[in-house]
Amino acid sequence: MKFYHLLAILFVFNYGFSQSETYLSKEAYEELQVLAKTSIYVNMDSCFYYVNKIEQSKNPIHKAFANGTKGYLYQLENDSIKSKEALQKSYLYLNKVSQSKEKLQLKAYLLNCEGLSNSDRYNLKIALDKFQQGKKIAEEIGDLVQVLKFNSNIASINIDIGNYNAAISIHQESANFLIKNPDLFPKKEYEFLLANTFVSISNCYQSKYELVEKEAKLIDSAVIYSEKALEKIANNSVLRVKTLSNLGNIQFLKKNYDKASKAYLEALAISKKNAITTQNLLLTYNLGYLNFEIGQYKKSLLYFKKVDSIWNANKNKKITNEYLSSNYYQTKIYKYLKDDTNFLKHSKIYLQNVDQFETFESKLLEETLDVNNNLKNKNLKKEILQLNEKYRTNSLIEKVIYLSSICTILILLFLLIKKRKEKEKNKIKSANLIQEYKINIENKKKLNQKIEKENTNKETKKISIDDEKENEIVDLLEKLESKNKFLNHDFTQEYVAKKIKTNTTYLSFVVNKRFGKSFNDYITDLKINYALNEMITNETYRKLSLQKIADSVGYKSTTSFRKSFIKKTGIPPTEFLKNLN
Structure with a gap:
């Protein structure tokens, strides 16, 4: 702010202070309050x-009020000790105030300052608790303005823990409220709040696109809300820097590197002019990283060196992601440039500080988990309750899906391994069947038909039948076999007995004695052996469907044929055909 502006402000508010500066009128306090905010x-x-x-x-x-505000200001300067002292002091003064609506309003304001300070320290659980306490007070006294601010800050906590959908919904409701109620705020504060809400929505869409879903509509929405914010913040340098930086990030994600660089440079110029140190560091790092990504290593190196200079000039030597990453990329660049001295220098800086930063990151992760639990267990009002209920449901569904996916993958792996093992066994069985077939051909025997003309070991019914009759039945059966009569659907025991002019008892006895099997097994073996023979020797037959193959050997269904084939060979017919091919 220029000097003559300060003189004008001093002149306007001079009437509000007594000569001894011990009394401040209500009007002067309210005006100074607005200017401070x-x-x-x-x-x-x-x-x-x-x-x-x-x-x-x-x-x-x-x-x-003054000490509460200073508590937050000190925290923005990274002076946590002074911040805590000022906030403690603010509550001591609050305790001196008699009970009233004004006291409750002030208490809510102090809780907001305390929450913001803890949020800046990444004490997210404490910050959320302060915001919730303050919002409850604001709701009880009907202070809609403060309710709006608390909602915005709770949304910011959701952003920090990656709950972007909830944050977007809260910010959109806040934006709608602001648009409908512009008279509730002083003009400058109104413009700032609306623009800041738009920037926050843009940032949510950008983060969601980058970290959750790669959908074009998300990044388009981010651009729209950033542009809306720029329309409202012509005179607010900090927020303009924040918005331009956000636009630069969006263009970077879209790989529009020229547009990204232009946005970063414009933001950096404003940031330098207004001595916004934290943004100077971030924007300089972004320009360094952008140039590294497009292969402009020497230009990238210039920006990374500036990052180190800005960080070293800062009184608070807190390790930041920008400083640590800057040294990481400088290490890579110097290795590429074969500059061993600087390579060793920056790799040493990186290794010396990475543990400290990982400790901080670990703390932040713990805070995120705690806040997630807090958001799940607190009974928040209206929209916050609904939004977090939806978040809980989605989170539970995601966990169930994740666990189900793991179980499914394990089962599939088990089945795949099992199937592979079965395939290997079936290949061996197929090879053995083919080999057996070849041996049988050489010996002029029927495939897999082991005829036992005398089955003395197996006990049979004592049926009186002479050798001549027995041989006659066997000869007639072989004639039926030679004519492939067994391929008919009606080739049953009754049919065969009638055909060879004997009874089923004699027929069953002879088959059991001479072939060592029941009549049904005898017929099944004939059918399956025929199918095996055709599969091995007839290429055209192999191309038939399983249903047609089943029909060709007298089976009415593929199911019964498949069952008989597996029983006979130990492998499914489709698997055998595949191995043959």
């Missing part, structure tokens, strides 16, 4: 100036 993300020095003026008042409400 609207300058938090624009110029922190100006914001400190306004809250220091408010703190000079004897009114404990004023002092509580």
